[in-house]
Amino acid sequence: MNNGTNSSQALDRQIFFNDSLIMNPLEFDRDLSLSTDDLFNPHRQNDPEQLPGSVVPPSITPASEKLPGSVVPPSVTPASEQLPGSVVPPSITPASEQLPGSVVPPSIILVANQSSESVETSLVPLSIDVQNRLMADARTATINVTYHNYTPQAQAAFQYAVSIWESIIVSTIPIAVDAYWQPLDPSILGRASPNLFWRESPGTRPNTWYTSALANQLAGRDLAPNDGDMTSELNSTANWYFGTDGKTPANQYDFVTVALHEILHGLGNIGLMDYSGGQGSWGLGTGFPGIYDRFTENGAGQSLINTSLFPNPSVALGNQLTSNNLFFDGPNAVGANNGIRPKLYAPSQWQQGSSYAHLDELTYPRGNPNSLDTPYFSLGEAIHDPGPIPLGILKDEGWNLAPSPPPPTPPCPDPLTCPVYRFYNPISRGHFFTLNPAEKDNVIAHPEWQYTFEGVGFQAAQSPGNNLFPVFRFYNPISRGHFFTIDPAERDTVNGHPEWQYNFEGIGFYAYGASASLGSDVFRFYNPISRGHFFTTNPAERDNVLAHPDWSYTFEGVGFEATR
Template sequence: MKTKLLFFVIFQIYAGFLFAQKFEKTTDKNLLPNIILYESGRQENVYISAKSRAKSAKEAMSVFEVTYTGFSDEAKAAFQAAVDIWSQILSSPVPITIDARWEVMDQGILGGSSSPELFRNFKNAPFKDTWYKPTIANRLAGYDLSPEGYDMIIRYNSTANWYLGTDGNPGTKTDLLSVVLHEIGHGLGFSAGAWKDGTSGGIGYVDENGENQSFVAFDHFMFNGDGEQLIDTNIFKNPSTDLLAQFQSNDIYFDSPLANEANGGVIVELYAPTTWNQGSSISHLAESFNGTENALMTYSIGTGEALHDPGPITMGMFADLGWVSVRFDHKALKDIETWTTPRTVSAELYADTSLYDNSVKLHYSVDQFKTDDNIVLMTTTNDTLFNADIPVIANDTVWYYIEAKSKLDRFYFYPSQGTGNISTTFNDSSFYFISGVDNIKPTIMNENENKYIFDVVKLLEISASADDNIGIDSMYIEYKINENTAKYLNLKFDHEDITGTPIYSTELPLYDETLQNGDTLYYKIHAVDSSSNTNSAFIPANGYYKIPVHEIYAPVKDTVIDFDNANAEDIFVLDGFTVDQPTNFDSKALHSPHPYEEGQNYKENEINYVAILQIPIILDDDSTKITFDEIVIVEPGTAGTVFGDAEFWDYVIIEGSKDTGKTWKEFDIGYDCSISTAFTSAFNSTGNGEESMYLNHKIDLLQNGNFNAGDTILIRFRLWSDPAAVGWGWAVDNIQIQKDGIVPTTPGSLATTEITDTTISLIWNKSTDNDAVAGYLVYQNDILVDQVTDTTYKATDLSHATQYSYFVKATDATNNLSEKSNTVVATTTNITSVNIFSNHRSEMKVYPNPASNYINIEYRAEDNINVAYLSIYSLDGKLISSISKSVMDNSFIEQINIGELKSGYYFIRLTLENKVITERFIIK
């Protein structure tokens, strides 16, 4: 279980607020439970049809984008039918994204829903410092707060007995459409922040001292039967045994105006069984709603039960959570140096219900609304854009906010008053602007994450966000390579980010530079405001940002990396990794830190350790595998989660890039220590890695369609760490990329064809290979002696009357070896006195004879000869030495050093192309 700490990311501070409102996101696990729907075990035979509001709708009010994994076409159709119902009930200007997974789950579980992150203090947030599901947050903000992520992740049990039709007649099966409708409901906001830890119950985030607390939107509406709000820490300490008692009391309610109205004016009972039900308690309606039109969001569903409408109570709850609201779109007025004419406040209002006429008002004050509150009616000509003027005021600071009232008798304020907007009073939030001479410098934020560049880069994009209380006049970048003369280039306005902050960018023309490995790019960013003082600022405050230059080597089709080689470290860009040999390891390898760090100390509460191979790989059609040995002792995810889930904690992953590192895509999904029981045991025991733990891993580089044969790619190894628990880390060794793993067939029928006193000739049947056989390795007495390309071999210079054994192996172009052939054993023939003394003794001169240190051999041939072989044998026929020599002018003349030989009789044998000559000599 993760430590109960809150980790959030501040994305932007809006200028012009009385309080520093911040757009933040969190992945804190207490705020992101996986909510589960169970089988009830009952045959229900209930059908609640979709209300006419869905059937009569001509167009969807929202767009859902679903990514399916493992679904059949029939299951997709049922899923889409549920999506269509929600899309015609709830309105959102931002597409709602769902990661839908069809997978094996525990028996009795039908599905589970979770969100990868939550947001607070975004534009139009009803409650201040309150966490909202992405679906509601995006809707209220009017833009996607996390465009790269899913809004919800939903799993469905592939082993359940599903009814895949959409007609509401599941019979004795479980209606998939109903379950999809239910799980999407959790992703739309039906989710409490309640949790249990031992004997205590808690709500939302709470620090170790019980002082810092924050909640999800659902929590604000949770009360007990005595009317006590569960998040009121004056009543219930958070966490505490008292809170757990409340959770297990069968006496918890959702209390909000529209939900209560839908329930006949009575507060809505939630599911709070006397035994805590992880994943279900509090985040469902009470069982008393079973069999009614409000049954969809109860904690279980029976066979024969078709619930095709959320029900009025759920819709009332959603309305008060933020699905019925007024969205304001307004740019805060900036400061002004000279105020001579009225300032116009403009705002676009998008209301889900009608507004009362003349209810949109501008409030402004010169004393922060302590005693002064001026109210001006905002007028409109199109029912959307409203305007009002603030007259010239002899005061240096003016505060203002906007108010609207719907025909549901609900007040809405912008900025949010932090009370859920179910209020009639101003709280503590407003915009403000200052008039007078400006001395405030611009604020700049470097938006670049380049930790390195490659020497082949021609254009480098540099961007920065900048804002100013008056406005930005200009921005420029100062840059240089190494200690060369600095150059300057203007940054131009590019766009506004999702928070409305201006982004400026340019491309550095690095094609004008001669980048080399080891160079450094230095730069700083300047901004000048549009005030009369032309206030300026630059970042960093001291020195420069530094980007090292690394070399990209020539592309190859395959490579093998042995980290014991001296240059192994030079072919990787290492960010957090090292090439090292820790204790308990026999050789060097690629290592993350041991242990690696927690992510909370870094941007977005995460840290990435990266090792990029600087040798590009040309992907092949056939051998597109990467294999390596690894030890993976990184924190495992919660049981049952898969890569991409909110509770799939730390992971390692192998990725590729087709654009020299600008973007990266995975070859396969990320993984953790759970790939091996040995790795998991080491993590659980806080153990260290050691040499004996290496396991081999093979990945097909083309398997998921992100890359194609012919692509030239870079490859990187990445370890991702989130906040809290960590492990020993990751080690990688013996990397082979696109090395053909298919070995040639075994050479067959090895046999001898000719045997002499000094030679043995071999022959065998050829091998085959998926690519081509490059040759054959010949082993004599288990020792590799030669490599040939043909299927024959002649062993020479052997001793006579000696036994030898042989086998051969086939090899291909990538050095894959076949199994060894059959072994043959052969014995060279003996040398007799007849064949030693038989041929042409008188034609060769040997002198002096007897000899002591040197002996001379001369032979003159009548016929043309090119090569002669000279051998010396002992009297018993043992070969002492031999040489081969080219013959010039048909004459063979050689002097041989015999000083190392013992005294006695010896034979000299001269082998020519057409004859063999022998002679005896004596060493004295």
């Protein structure tokens, strides 16, 4: 194996809808390997694409003086603090650093429960926060799906599940999924798995395997640009409900639920424990645990990867895996479960692909908010929200999640002339604006975020009206700067380039167009060094910035017009 790394052959995740014992029909061959030379050239790194410039031509007209503000920022310094509305990703390690090998987990099985009891329908709806982000198209990740032979109905349902995850996780590196739509064995609804696990890649814990999607995000680049991150096959002959409203008939399986479950495991809710002949083992023969495994323990709080208690492999470990007494002890998952360790599925008879890799079915039954991550799936059951515990597990493993939006903005006395508060950030050398008093107060309450409050920058409308257009808001976690544009074409361009690392945060406020001559011009500058945008309604401040080319600001004209 090149570079002293380990690799194993990929296995698909089986999803059965019979009531028989869960058996893995495929054998895992640990002797097969891939050279990392086929996956990634450690001496190659693509330069980031140039960030977008202005699409608004200069159109300067006189405007009344406004807030002077600060325009002489200190030099840009790195920072790791979490900022409002987003998170700061780990720093990018040079591509010349030695990269790890790869390994693929065994099958993860989702069983469809076809009991003879009367069937009822149930729905775990999507959270209000995620619904709002979906409506605002406020994606914090990009999941690119290559569809193979999908029907329009099936593709639309799968894409809806994708859009939910794009509104929940934060990833600056696009996630690649291959989705196959084809007839499978009648006993199989579908199958999927992460394509690779990586270890010793930048930003990860030592001696620990990570799914490729998470490893890429932590490294800040695609470790294997020629390979996808996960693969799924769904049965084109199964009795699916393709609607996205959760109103699944009692005699059909909810397609969106299965797709969400598939992607959840592909992102990281998966362990590397195995059981055979009474013995338990972990690491798939590599001697290294997965990040999921580092948080699992028994009822006494003993870690399953503590080899002084449970050698790898051993009967002692096998007894733990079939003890019905296993828990996940990550701080975020525990916090999401009201301070109680979430219980894992560990029946007395090992069920390959279901045991250990899911939450306990009896503890989180049908209708429970966390039931998406359980091993059984019933007719008429729709689960459209991942649930707080599965999301807590993702956070414990290293994923950042989209922050909750600020509280709704209370109405101002005159909806046409609401105050828009201005902050200056010396890291981005740019401005942040909000007309939400609660968001303003939250930023002021966190001086460690390094935002300087500069008062009311201008006034804008709270809702659409005559000649008023939405001003779209973006946040860049690398530069820690906010970007505002009234131009839908520019918005779409930025959204179409995830490599620019701008997270769309929806509509900030409403204003007049750049050449409307109805309000006060808001002048816009861009700093290519700090990658931040600077806005002002003050002509004197504009002229002062123009007079200092050493500050490295490029004047981009009038971005939009404030209502006053």
